[in-house]
Amino acid sequence: MAKALALLLDFCKAYDSVDRAFLYDVLRWLGCPVEYVSALQALHDGTQVRFLANGYHSRWAKVTCGIRQGCPLAPLLFLFVLEALYRRIDADSRVQGILLKSEAGMVQLKIGGYADDSASYVRSEREVGFILNITGEFALASGLRLDEGKTLVIALNADAIPDIAALPAPLQVQPVTKLSRYLGIPVGSVPDLEYTWQLARAQLVTRLALATRKIMTADQRSMVVTAVVIPKLLYIGRHQWPTKTQIEAFQRMINNFIWHARFTADTVEGRAWLSKQVAGLPRKDGGLAIPNLKLELLAHAAVTVNTWALEADTSMQIVGDVVSGAGTATKAQALYITPRHTPRPTQTPRLTESLWVTGVTLCNVYGGVVAVTDKADMVVALGCLLLFRGPLGLQWRGRRLIIDAAVLRGSLWNTYTNTEAAQYGVFCTEWMPYLVLSDLKLFSETGKIVNPRTRFWSICSPGVQLKDILHWKWAHEDRLVVTALGVILTKTMQRHIGYLLQLLLLNFPQMLQPGSHHGDIRYFTREEGHTTIRRGLNSDRQLVTLSPVLTKASEEPPVTSHRSLMNSMQRAVGTGATVTRVHPHPRLARMACLWIGTRAWKTPRKAYKAQIGAKTRAMGLADSNTRQARWEVMSTVAAAGLKTLTWRRLRRIVGLNPWGEQLLLRVKLHAISTYNPVTAGLGCPHQGCERIGRVDLYHVFWDCAAARTLREIFLVRWTAAGLRLASFEEAIFALALPSLPTKLLQFTGQFVATLPDEQAAALGGVVDRMIENCWSIGAALYLLSVWRWRVAHFDVLNDVTAAYHTAGLRQRLHYGFADATRDYPEDLPPLIGSRLSSIICGALGAGGDASPNPPPGGSHTYLILVAGTRCDQTRRCSSGIIILRIHTGSGNYRVLMARHKTYAGAKVTLSQGVHLGLLRGLRQSINNHWVPAHVMGDHAVALRHLLTRTPPRATHLQGDYWKTRRLADAADVRSWMIQHREHNSAAQALARMAQKAGHDMEWREHELLNSKQRWEGVKGYVCQDVKLWLQEHAKSIDSEIVEATV
Incomplete structure (x- = not known):
């Protein structure tokens, strides 16, 4: 040719x-x-x-x-x-x-x-x-x-x-x-590696020309590199494997583009504001996910070889053998992969001369199962038996070696094999002959890893498998008969074969269990009770029946790949069961799959990257934790808030631009400098802080006079809306509210109370999300304004007056709240969405409707007693409601309304009955201006959902929950008290009365006087319940929302 x-x-x-x-x-x-x-x-x-x-x-x-x-x-x-x-x-x-x-x-x-x-x-x-x-x-x-x-x-x-x-x-x-x-x-006839990569560089410079001119953050440029640069370089590397110098040059180009917006390998002035290890972390770990070209190429090589070894057909396997370059020039050697079971190296692997050689090395190191903890100790323990019980029985008879391994049997052997079976699954003895000796890593009886190339030099050649040098079969119990297959058998080779088999038995004690060299096809189905059929592959790769005798299963053509084996087994099993997975067979696959458990031997790129880059990731996490620990020294409260700040959280802040996201990430990672170029020191440029000297980030964003001025502008709106927190520090740095403002909830609840029940239920948590979005964007804008005011001092042309920057924050808050409240679902009617936006913005001073004035308070408060009980019949429950007006000074009370009602339905629950009963009571309180109100009940689940503003998981219960929650906001419910049933007797008596009466009843204040007989059974409990509520309420009078359990 x-x-x-x-x-x-x-x-x-x-x-x-x-x-x-x-x-x-x-x-x-x-x-x-x-x-x-x-x-x-x-x-x-x-x-x-x-x-x-x-x-x-x-x-x-x-x-x-x-x-x-x-x-x-x-x-x-x-x-x-x-x-x-x-x-x-x-x-x-x-x-x-x-x-x-x-x-x-x-x-x-x-x-x-x-x-x-x-x-x-x-x-x-x-x-x-x-x-x-x-x-x-x-x-x-x-x-x-x-x-x-x-x-x-x-x-x-x-x-x-x-x-x-x-x-x-x-x-x-x-x-x-x-x-x-x-x-x-x-x-061409002679490929030019240098020219190929120079051309790739020129093409990427052209493609990134617009991106280098467009103002983007480092995170945005990192995503551009991931989407544009890395795929192209991996495609070229698949055909023209790069050298170490080329990889380093392109990595410099990537770093310069991300940090300095210049795709060049030359030295660029300036430095990155984040260390290489932290910047390379995934975004879920707080990094920028800056690609590592070497890591990407290593994972690409590993995935390519791994996929070939498991899924390639016969033709592609031959092509892989030729491309790998193993063997002589006329006939390539069959390439097999032997994943090691020893601990993986800690250092980052190197790139070798080609993609194929690199991929084979990585698959050998990272393609297997993760070693059992203390695997070496288990081998050492089993080896100690050879010292106490005596050595293995090794007897040579010509080319045959008879091994008596009875000394290894016992409780230690059982524990060893059971531990590995629990972690890995079933051991596949049919794969043992296909292990490549030169790539096999074994523990010695002392716990050290043996290098087969030096220890077994007489029988170890590149690419030689165990089946090429020896063959074994199982005799009676704990005995193996091994045949040496070499043309020449010397004394040295006998010693090496004997010691090799000893190490194999110590590292793979499952070899003592009798197995088969035919290699059953191991498959799985979802159907319970399926009768497993025994099928195998002969030397011609044709499907054969293994039981009761070895016969050809059908006249189908030979099986050429793992995928065709799946199809053949599905036809053999029939239509009564679905084959979900087939374990790789040694006559088809090229990777030794010794264990058959829940893992898939085809390893994805993400898993390879995680294993190869584990050391770099650990260094990045350690550096990130060290940076965040600096906040612990300055303020534990601020550190607790910043700890919850993740990329996912930042990306979900409505109205925050990419530059704001980047600055907040830098604040969290303490990757921002307090250097003052005016004074050439780490000082504060604001008036009144010049004499402090060296300052930290906590001073910049919290203690500085400028920060206090801007923070007052931000918080005055929220305190007016009813937000009461002991400290706002953690809430601001976390950009999240621990609780919602009561007045703001009351204003929105009064509007929701006017909506039909269907629309009120459809709102769900939209109102809560609107308010939370307003706080998030407001806190973020406050932090950004603090930093903007600080850096304004570094240019003499900037306006650094307080009036300018406070007015700027007010304007940004105005537009930020408007953007945050307009981010409602598309299925929400626009009129309702815009009305809610107007109410929230108006309450926060960002335009919109004027906040409604609550009714004037007095010396009276209102208490709603609620209870529910199940009926004797299934799918039926009842609720009882009592509304009272209580004089807070004297404790005198008057019953304003009492009601009991029965509910029936296919999905009705007791929790739903309590919600529906309370819904009626809240609606009456709003219509009659019986506000503010307090709620006491005995159904802990239903009231705790309302107290913590957590909707129930069941979808059919969420509509009634949200209607009740919104009406509670409108009624300005001040406390939720959960009592046992014996301390909520009045409402319980009403609920039981609904079961006996068989119909619904409702009494008003004047009607209760005419229903003495029916009311007398309940009246006696009211005084007791009110007295107990007053006692518990007095203990927690300082808290607006109380959960007291007696």
Whole structure:
């Protein structure tokens, strides 16, 4: 194959020239259903187009050929058309192609392609004419005509170019020094690695030209790199593996672009405001997720090899063997991966000479299971048995070694195997012969890791597997018969084989359990009670039945990949069960999968990145914690608030721009300097703070006179709205409210009380989120204004007066509250949303409606007693409500209303009954101005939901909950008291009365006088309940919201 050529075929107007009739014929030929072909034909028949030129449309023109550009189906349909060409070339015996040979077999590669880019491989220049003849016939049938002028011919052996005869015009062999673009990569007879990466650099500079000019934050540029730069470099690295120097250069470009908006490898003035380790952390850990190119390339290599080892078919396995470069030049060695079970190294792995070698190394190190804790100690403990009970029985009889391992049996062996079975699952003995000895890492009896290449040098060669040097079978209990397979067996080799088997038994004690070399296909189904069938694969990769005798299962073609094995097992199992997972089989996969548990051996890129970058991530977390610990020294309260501040929290603040997000993150990570360029020190530039000297961030954002001035402007609005907190410090730094303002809830609740029940229930937690959003954006704007006022002193042209910056904060709060309250769901009626926004903004002094004035208070307060009970019948419950007016000074009370009601329904619950009963009582309190109110009940779950403003999980209960919660806000409920039933007897008696009466009743104050008989049973309990409420309420008079349990 010295004159082998690659023809990079180029079709003229590929998508637009496909003959549709030929497309439909190919689909039928490939076995597509008639309905599917008819549907595609309906999509393409009758299509018309017109052109737009200078704002004018042309007439409509019919389209009779081609497939639609931009249609998701178009690439697949085009591949179906090319499939006919590919099969025609593969079937032509005159085209010999190139041969790829390995120990796994041979592949005759003639044609390959990706989308509309096809490449044909010929063994000599004589076959080029055959390819042109076939493509000519294909053009007549399909309409796809080969553009011979743009078709490239590349010699796979550069030294043979002078000996290649002339090709049919206009084709000619590409010169050695020339490179052409194919699939986005410069290709030629001799690839130029340096030129490929220089071209990638130039292309990225062009693509990022706009991003470098646009003002963006470091976090935004980090996302640009992740979305634009990294995918391109990984694609190029897949074909042209970079050197260490190139990786370092591109990493400098990435860092310069993120921190300085310049995509260059040159030194840039200035420094990053965050350390490399912290900036590289994921955003959920408080970092900027700045990509690490080396880590990305390592994970890319590992995933590529891991996927190949588990899912590749026979042809792709042979290609992988050849690409890996293992073995001789004529036949590549079969490549197998042996993941280690020893502890993983702590240092970051290195990049080797190619993607393939790097990926194999990483899969060997990180592709296996995580070692059991104290695995080495378990091996040492088992090895100690050989000292106390005696060594293993090793007896050589010619080439056979008889091993007596009875000394290893016992409670220690049982504990060892059971521990690994609990963590890993079932041990697969059929995979043991496929372990590569040179890559196998074993613990010695002293707990040290043995290097097989030096310890077993007489039998260890690169790529040699255990099945190549020995074979074992199980004799009677605890005995193995091992046969050495080498041509020569020396005394040294005998010693090495004996010690190797001893280490294998210590590291994998499951070898003592009799197994099978046939390798049962281990599969899983969801169906309980499924009877497992025994199937295996023979040497020809055909499905065979293992029980009761070894027979061929069917006349199906050989199984070529893991995916086809899944399909074959599904057919063998039948339609009564669904095969969910099949364990990789040693005759199909190339990665030794010794354990069959819940894990999937196909490891995703995210897992590889986490394992390879574990050390860097640990350093970043340690640095981040150290930075945040500085706040603990300054203020534990502020540190507690900043600890809850995450990227997710910042991103959800309505109205906060990216620059604000970045500044708040810098404040949290203490990644912001207090340097004052005016005084060239770490001082405060504000008037009154000049003499303090060295200041910290806590002084800047809290203790400074300017911070106090701005904070007063921010908090005066919230205190007027009813917000009462012992300290606002944690709430401001956390950008979150521990409790909502009572007056603001009352104003919004009064509006919600006027809405129909359906609309009030549909509001859900919208009002709470609006108020919380206002606090978040307000606190963020306060912190930003403090910093803006500080840095304004560093330029003489800036206005640093208090009037200017306080007015600026007021204006930003005005627009910030408006933006935060307009962020309501789309399904909410606009009139309701705008009205709620107007009420909240008005209460916070940001425009909108004037806040309604609450009714004047007096010496009386109102108490609502509520209770619920279940009826004897299922799906029925009842509630009792009593509303009283109590004189806070004397304790005298008057019953204003009493009511009992029964509820029935398929999903009615006692909690729902309490909500509905309380809903009626609150509505009466609002309509009659019996406010402010207090609530006492005995249903802890229902009242605790209302007290903590936490909706129930059940969806059908949330509507009644939110209606009750909003009316409680409107009624200005001051306290929620949870009592036992014996201390809420009056409302309980009413609820039980509803069960006996069988109908609903409601009494007003004047009606109670005329219903003495029915009321006397309840009246006696009222005085007792009121007295107890007054006692408990007096204990917690300082708190507006109380939960007291007697």
